[in-house]
Structures are given as structure tokens and as C-alpha cells.
Amino acid sequence: MQPAKAFLLTGGFDETRLLAPAQAIALYLASVPAPALRIERVDLDAAFGRVLAEDVRADADYPRADRSSMDGFARAAGAAGRFRLTGEVRMGLAAPGPVGPGEAVRIPTGGVLPPGTDAVVPLEDATVAGELVDLPAVPAGDCVTLRGSDLAAGAIALRAGRIVGAPELGVLATLGIVAVPVFARPRIAVLSSGDEIVAPDRAPRPEQIRDSNRYAIAASLRTMGAEPVHGPTVSDEPGALEAALRHALLDCDGAMLSGGSSVGERDLTPGAVAALGPPGVVVHGLRIKPGKPTVLGASGAKPVIGLPGNPVSALIVLEAIVAPLIARLTGAATGAVAVDAVLAAPLRGRPGWTNYIPVALEDEGGRLAAHPLALHSSLVSLPARASGYCEVGEDAVPLEAGTRVTVRRFLSGGVR
Numbered sequence: 018m019q020p021a022k023a024f025l026l027t028g029g030f031d032e033t034r035l036l037a038p039a040q041a042i043a044l045y046l047a048s049v050p051a052p053a054l055r056i057e058r059v060d061l062d063a064a065f066g067r068v069l070a071e072d073v074r075a076d077a078d079y080p081r082a083d084r085s086s087m088d089g090f091a092r093a094a095g096a097a098g099r100f101r102l103t104g105e106v107r108m109g110l111a112a113p114g115p116v117g118p119g120e121a122v123r124i125p126t127g128g129v130l131p132p133g134t135d136a137v138v139p140l141e142d143a144t145v146a147g148e149l150v151d152l153p154a155v156p157a158g159d160c161v162t163l164r165g166s167d168l169a170a171g172a173i174a175l176r177a178g179r180i181v182g183a184p185e186l187g188v189l190a191t192l193g194i195v196a197v198p199v200f201a202r203p204r205i206a207v208l209s210s211g212d213e214i215v216a217p218d219r220a221p222r223p224e225q226i227r228d229s230n231r232y233a234i235a236a237s238l239r240t241m242g243a244e245p246v247h248g249p250t251v252s253d254e255p256g257a258l259e260a261a262l263r264h265a266l267l268d269c270d271g272a273m274l275s276g277g278s279s280v281g282e283r284d285l286t287p288g289a290v291a292a293l294g295p296p297g298v299v300v301h302g303l304r305i306k307p308g309k310p311t312v313l314g315a316s317g318a319k320p321v322i323g324l325p326g327n328p329v330s331a332l333i334v335l336e337a338i339v340a341p342l343i344a345r346l347t348g349a350a351t352g353a354v355a356v357d358a359v360l361a362a363p364l365r366g367r368p369g370w371t372n373y374i375p376v377a378l379e380d381e382g383g384r385l386a387a388h389p390l391a392l393h394s395s396l397v398s399l400p401a402r403a404s405g406y407c408e409v410g411e412d413a414v415p416l417e418a419g420t421r422v423t424v425r426r427f428l429s430g431g432v433r
């Protein structure tokens with residue numbers, strides 16, 4: 018497939034040739050070779066947040082024996098009657114000897130059923146008289162967790178590509194896996210571009226702005242399983258951006274650039290990416306709002322992405338468009354965290370375009386309400402006020418207040 022030439026060298030985008038998000042992602046994945054992923058093994062306690070590189074299989078049946086699911090009395094299945102108590106099952110100890118006809122043993126929740134028993138009568142259903150106990154009729158398997166009912170030996174417990182969280186750590190520990198096979202985190206360089214950019218610890222003049230995008234981008238990359246590496250803020254001098262990208266790619270697996278991707282005399286990103294070698298610029302310009310000037314490119318298998326300079330636009334494009342490209346490097350399955358909400362105000366989109374509308378979520382009387390936020394490049398606080406974004410499709414059907422919508426949460430966002 019050929020790169021999408023949606024921009025004009027004379028200035029401005031040819032909007033008739035801009036790609037929709039799904040088209041752009043598909044074109045990139047078809048044009049850029051898949052990278053070879055490295056596998057490493059990390060200690061169990063260091064595996065949190067990492068991506069499993071291999072399927073994890075059960076080394077045995079779980080549970081390893083039939084166990085009681087209630088405090089009560091283990092007996093053979095059958096009719097009601099009076100039984101002689103012959104012992105007690107103790108946690109952590111082997112089950113006592115065989116239980117014969119007319120006999121029963123005390124058993125705690127989780128206790129292993131002794132030979133000769135296949136059912137448990139709960140404590141509250143029994144009447145104890147000294148060493149005798151009256152028990153009701155009970156079918157086989159009642160109040161019993163059968164051997165292998167959770168996992169059979171050899172069964173897949175966790176599949177490759179799964180991100181290790183608290184539940185997964187519990188499973189890994191249960192299976193005795195203390196050296197966890199995970200994909201190595203890709204190193205992604207994060208650079209900013211523009212003579213107007215100054216470091217956050219500097220007081221900007223009226224014509225300058227502090228470099229905030231790189232920190233939001235780096236945080237989002239971390240949540241995707243990548244390791245951000247801060248690169249320089251690159252000037253608008255000819256050749257500076259290409260040199261900075263070449264240097265960054267020497268020891269990084271990709272690069273993210275904030276700013277400098279629209280069409281104009283001083284916007285140097287497309288030319289710099291193209292100079293890095295094939296496949297170069299795959300997509301320049303998307304049929305989305307915000308984020309039209311996005312650049313999707315690569316040098317070999319290493320992605321080189323030009324994000325918009327607007328903070329919210331950069332974050333939305335990174336998480337809505339670029340996340341599948343990063344997943345290729347991390348080995349993780351993609352999928353944004355989404356919640357259902359009710360619109361607190363109408364939403365309108367541009368017909369023929371995919372519209373991403375930032376929203377703030379509020380709990381209003383037990384229901385989650387999504388409040389649309391106006392997107393302006395001058396609103397530097399907007400990223401912190403937005404909980405995520407809604408997608409309005411190309412048909413741009415107006416959505417009225419009260420409509421149920423899906424809100425895609427920012428991966429790197431706090432709880433809001």
C-alpha cells in the first residue's frame with residue numbers, strides 16, 4: 018500500500034484525500050514491518066503492569082483435591098441417618114484415613130475430603146450428640162469443590178498479551194511462577210518542536226509557552242507499557258529535527274514528536290520523517306477533529322509519530338489513533354477503558370469527519386453525566402478537566418442531552 022498523500026506542497030491539506038482513523042491505522046500496519054519483540058523474565062513482584070510474553074499453563078489440577086466449600090461434616094452420599102464421628106480434617110494436614118459406611122468427619126471450609134467421602138453437610142443442617150451426628154440425605158458432590166474444577170493440569174490460565182495486574186499476580190503465585198516471561202518495554206523517545214517552547218522551570222515570555230505536552234505524552238506511553246525517554250526540545254532551524262530524530266532512534270524503538278506537523282512553511286516534521294528512510298511518512302493528515310495534522314511514519318520498524326501541538330488534541334490522538342501502533346511494540350492487546358454515561362448537553366460533530374469531544378464526568382444523583390468541554394488551543398487546563406472523550410462518527414448525527422454515550426477514559430488520567 019502507498020503512503021497517504023493527503024497534504025499539498027503548496028500549503029494546506031487536500032481534505033478529499035484525508036483518511037478516517039481505521040483507514041489510517043490499517044495503512045500504517047500494512048506499510049510498516051512488525052518489530053521483533055524481546056522476551057525477558059522478571060521477578061514475580063516486578064511483573065505488575067508488564068505484558069505476558071507466553072501463555073501461562075497450570076502445572077497441576079487446581080484445586081489439587083476435592084475440597085469442602087462449607088464448614089460441616091464429610092460423609093458418603095446417601096440417605097439421612099445417624100453417623101459416628103471418627104475424626105476431624107485439619108487445614109494444612111493430610112486427610113485422615115478412610116471413612117467407612119455410617120461414619121462421618123468434621124471438616125472446615127477448604128478442607129480436603131478424606132477417602133470414602135464425596136459430600137459435605139453444612140454445620141447448620143446437622144445435629145450433634147456427643148460422638149454421634151444426625152445428617153440429612155445428601156447427593157454426591159454437594160458442598161464440594163471438585164479437583165480440577167478451577168484449572169485442569171495443562172490448561173491455559175493466562176494468555177500472552179495480557180497485562181499483569183493484581184489478579185494475574187495472584188494466579189502466577191498460585192501456579193508457582195516466580196520468573197515471569199514478559200515482553201521488554203519499548204523505549205520511545207519524546208521530543209518537542211518549536212522555537213516558542215521553553216522548559217517548565219522557566220518563566221515564559223508572552224510569545225513563549227512551557228513544554229507541557231511531553232509530560233502528558235510520556236505518562237500515556239507508560240500506561241501503554243512503553244518506557245518514555247525524554248529527548249530535546251528541537252528548534253525550527255533546518256535540519257535540526259532530522260538530526261534529533263536520528264540520534265533518538267539510535268537507542269530507542271520509536272519517537273513521538275509534539276508540534277510541527279501541520280502544513281506550513283515552518284512545519285518540518287513530514288520532511289524530517291521522510292529523510293529517515295523508508296517507509297517514511299505513511300499518513301499525513303487525518304479526517305478527525307481534533308488532530309487533523311497528525312503524522313504517522315516510521316524508520317524501518319520504528320514508529321515516528323508527529324502529534325498535534327494542542328495538549329488535548331495530542332493526548333486524544335495518542336490514545337485513540339496511536340495506541341494500536343504502540344501495542345505492536347509492547348505485545349499488549351489494545352482496548353481503551355470505556356464507561357457508559359448520559360450527555361449533560363448536546364453534542365454536534367462535523368459531518369464526514371470523526372469527532373473526538375473531550376468530556377468531564379460527574380456523578381449526578383447516582384448516574385454518570387458527561388459534560389462536553391469546548392476545545393480551544395489556549396485552554397491549558399483542559400487536559401486536567403477532561404475525564405476522557407466521546408466519539409461522534411462521520412454521519413455526525415446530533416446527540417441531544419440525555420442520550421446515552423460511551424466515554425473512553427484517558428489511559429493516563431486520574432480518577433475523575
